[in-house]
Amino acid sequence: MEILVEEKEGYHTVTPVGEVDIYTVPLFRKVILKVEGDLKRGVILDLSRMSFVDSSGIGAIIETYQKITSKNCVIVFVLDNPRILKIFKLVGLDRVFKIFPNLGQALQSIGVSRGYIDEEFFSETT
Amino acid sequence: MSSKDVREYRLSIDFPCSKKSLLRARCKTLEFARKHGFSQEADDIALAAEEALKNVLQHACPADNKMHLEMSAKGDVLMVEVSDTGRGFDLEAYECAPHSPYDLCGRGIQIMRGLMDKVSIVSDADGTVVKMEKRRKTKKEDIRKQASG
Numbered sequence: 001m002e003i004l005v006e007e008k009e010g011y012h013t014v015t016p017v018g019e020v021d022i023y024t025v026p027l028f029r030k031v032i033l034k035v036e037g038d039l040k041r042g043v044i045l046d047l048s049r050m051s052f053v054d055s056s057g058i059g060a061i062i063e064t065y066q067k068i069t070s071k072n073c074v075i076v077f078v079l080d081n082p083r084i085l086k087i088f089k090l091v092g093l094d095r096v097f098k099i100f101p102n103l104g105q106a107l108q109s110i111g112v113s114r115g116y117i118d119e120e121f122f123s124e125t126t
Numbered sequence: 127m128s129s130k131d132v133r134e135y136r137l138s139i140d141f142p143c144s145k146k147s148l149l150r151a152r153c154k155t156l157e158f159a160r161k162h163g164f165s166q167e168a169d170d171i172a173l174a175a176e177e178a179l180k181n182v183l184q185h186a187c188p189a190d191n192k193m194h195l196e197m198s199a200k201g202d203v204l205m206v207e208v209s210d211t212g213r214g215f216d217l218e219a220y221e222c223a224p225h226s227p228y229d230l231c232g233r234g235i236q237i238m239r240g241l242m243d244k245v246s247i248v249s250d251a252d253g254t255v256v257k258m259e260k261r262r263k264t265k266k267e268d269i270r271k272q273a274s275g
Contacts, residue, residue, distance in 0.1 A: 055233040063230055090240035092227035
């Protein structure tokens with residue numbers, strides 16, 4: 001797994017690419033810790049490129065949600081993979097997370113101006 | 127494998143209790159499920175099996191350091207059994223404990239139950255046995271499910 005991070009208008013977009021599971025959770029936590037240290041307005045956790053998640057990954061995502069909201073910052077999610085959405089629904093996360101089907105809608109929901117282009121957006125690899 | 131095929135196919139593997147084994151078990155489960163006609167549901171079966179094995183790894187501490195995975199397919203039904211000889215756990219206490227979407231752990235059983243058609247768990251001081259069952263959906267059921275969203 002690799003994790004892409006970009007900041008715009010005080011919001012960090014964090015995009016895990018690949019599997020978020022018992023193997024990769026340590027890297028995910030490390031990146032979130034770094035983002036947390038530099039937190040301004042909030043985080044967009046873009047899970048549209050996450051191919052697999054297990055209960056360890058779910059736990060790390062909830063931990064991220066709690067860390068960000070405890071600092072009175074915003075966190076929204078991008079997720080459109082039906083298989084992963086099904087798992088989120090199973091554990092009730094669809095009721096507590098603000099989930100958008102694409103990045104554009106997530107950005108719009110928090111008032112970030114448009115103009116993101118995917119290739120540019122996913123430019124930093126951690 | 128056709129649903130008219132009533133032969134029983136079995137696969138039985140002992141894995142050492144390690145993170146590496148989880149990935150190997152996921153691959154083996156996926157392969158077995160796909161070989162027996164499960165397509166999209168194969169991913170669900172593999173995740174459910176991995177969650178059961180992850181519980182062994184994280185909580186059971188078996189003296190022989192082994193976790194056992196057994197799969198069988200007969201007709202349109204696939205069974206997965208994960209067992210260990212570890213210290214077991216109090217299933218009743220787990221069932222009675224309040225669960226919130228904000229909990230950081232304790233979701234493995236919830237995921238297994240959500241993804242599989244039947245899940246039974248027996249646990250005592252001699253170990254734990256998790257039995258799960260998934261029935262292959264017919265094309266008609268698949269279409270109906272997709273239509274209902």
